[in-house]
Amino acid sequence: MIVCQTIEALRLERAKIVGAVGFVPTMGYLHEGHLELVRRAAAENDAVVVSIFVNPTQFGPNEDFSAYPRDLERDLAMLSAFPELIVFTPSAEAMYPQDFQTYVQVERLSQGLEGERRPGHFRGVATVVAKLFNIVQPQRAYFGQKDAQQLAVIRQMVRDLAFPIAIVGVPTVRAADGLALSSRNSYLTPEERAAAPVLYRALCAARARYEAGERDAEALRATMRAVLEAEPLAQVDYVSVAEAETLRECEGTLSGAVLLSMAVRIGRARLIDNLTLGTDRHFC
Numbered sequence: 342m343i344v345c346q347t348i349e350a351l352r353l354e355r356a357k358i359v360g361a362v363g364f365v366p367t368m369g370y371l372h373e374g375h376l377e378l379v380r381r382a383a384a385e386n387d388a389v390v391v392s393i394f395v396n397p398t399q400f401g402p403n404e405d406f407s408a409y410p411r412d413l414e415r416d417l418a419m420l421s422a423f424p425e426l427i428v429f430t431p432s433a434e435a436m437y438p439q440d441f442q443t444y445v446q447v448e449r450l451s452q453g454l455e456g457e458r459r460p461g462h463f464r465g466v467a468t469v470v471a472k473l474f475n476i477v478q479p480q481r482a483y484f485g486q487k488d489a490q491q492l493a494v495i496r497q498m499v500r501d502l503a504f505p506i507a508i509v510g511v512p513t514v515r516a517a518d519g520l521a522l523s524s525r526n527s528y529l530t531p532e533e534r535a536a537a538p539v540l541y542r543a544l545c546a547a548r549a550r551y552e553a554g555e556r557d558a559e560a561l562r563a564t565m566r567a568v569l570e571a572e573p574l575a576q577v578d579y580v581s582v583a584e585a586e587t588l589r590e591c592e593g594t595l596s597g598a599v600l601l602s603m604a605v606r607i608g609r610a611r612l613i614d615n616l617t618l619g620t621d622r623h624f625c
């Protein structure tokens with residue numbers, strides 16, 4: 342494993358690689374979900390680059406940028422099992438020098454859901470990912486379906502700006518009780534952690550109604566809300582039933598693939614989760 346702390350060092354190591362490079366961008370505080378992306382990248386490429394960078398531009402002024410969990414030593418220990426791995430840990434000053442003034446905005450897909458509640462979030466995400474793509478120059482890049490809107494925004498950016506990179510979506514890795522793994526789960530107290538699988542239960546309840554033939558968008562939203570509201574520690578930010586392609590909120594009768602998604606506050610943590618319905622596979 343090679344650790345590169347600067348853009349120059351990463352470019353030097355990148356130039357030595359013969360064959361395909363798979364890239365896994367992360368904000369660190371790694372868990373099994375991240376490792377699943379790294380495993381996929383390792384299986385499908387000759388070398389893998391993992392970036393660890395808590396990107397300040399994707400956090401709003403009242404969000405958890407300073408509190409976001411960081412433990413580089415632990416992250417490197419978790420990654421040391423992988424051969425042929427380059428870990429890129431740039432500084433904020435290198436990624437955003439004083440005179441930085443160029444941003445990438447994916448217009449429509451960034452607007453609803455998380456984008457509506459976190460203004461500027463996807464501008465920050467698209468900008469840092471575009472810059473990382475230019476530095477790493479991978480053939481493939483791996484993103485979790487856990488962040489479904491992020492995956493859609495990145496796919497759109499790659500199409501619109503003709504990045505020669507294949508975007509691979511990886512199914513959400515969950516704990517045994519259904520909670521989607523997330524670095525932010527570390528904010529939860531034991532009692533809150535015990536309540537947190539309510540997100541997945543709400544998604545599964547809506548999926549069960551869908552599979553029983555329910556096609557009314559509002560009925561599925563109501564199902565999710567009812568399950569969430571039965572948990573006293575959960576504060577619903579939003580629940581959504583949206584078109585999987587456009588992420589536009591569905592009204593009336595559903596047709597085609599649908600994204601069920603939600604953001605829920607439990608204690609200090611704002612947790613998100615989603616499921617896709619109406620496709621051949623369940624991303625569960």
Ligand code: AMP
Pocket residue numbers: 366367368369373374375377378483484485486487488511512513514515521522523524
């Ligand atoms: P983050 O470090 O939270 O920015 O996540 C880095 C990448 O890991 C993103 O593409 C996430 O979607 C993905 N990811 C995070 N949690 C999971 C999970 N539980 N299962 C699969 N991928 C995940």
